[in-house]
Amino acid sequence: MARHNELGRQGEELAKTYLEKSGYEILDENWTFGKAEVDLIVYKNQVIIFTEVKARTSNSFGEPEDFVDNRKQKLLAQAADEYIYLMNHQGEVRFDIIAIRFRQDGSYTLKHIEDAFWPSAD
Template sequence: MASHNDLGFKGEAIAKAFLEKQGYEILDENWVHGKAEVDLIAYLNRQIIFVEVKTRTSVAYGMPEDFVSETKQKQMDLAANEYIELMNHKGEIRFDIVSVLFDKQNNYTINHIEDAFWPS
């Protein structure tokens, strides 16, 4: 498996542990609907949160969260609509981004952006 995939899985595990420590319940990981994948689906305060995790080792081309494209946002919206229908969820939802940035010593920083976008 490619090392960038390993980095992505590592970032998702870190993001999951971070969210759980903050009191979020993780409902699903790597949930797929059609072409769309949602890295983490969490639950907190009667709200379902769809989370995109971005992991990088450099900011040379921008911060990790800058790489959540409009196309990705639309795909997440489609997946979210399917998920809330399947779960018969009648409450609020939101879309978050968790970015994990590693330095050369393999230390990392986490940036959790709540309500990061709302697909149009």
């Protein structure tokens, strides 16, 4: 398995554990619709939260959260629309990012950015 895939999987597991410990209910993992994949779909306080997890070993090219560009946001919004429709969810939704930076010694920092973006309708 490629190193970046392994890093991504490890990041998603850390994010999932963090969210569970923070009182979120995990609804789905790696949920796909069309070309979009939502890493984690969680629920808390009657809000469905579509969570993108980004893990990096360096910030040489930017912080992990910088890699959730407009194209990715639009794909996530399309997937979210379908998920909301399928679940008949009538409440609020939001889009979060969990950014994880791994250090060479195996330690890491985790940053949870709530309401990180709201995809534009265009």
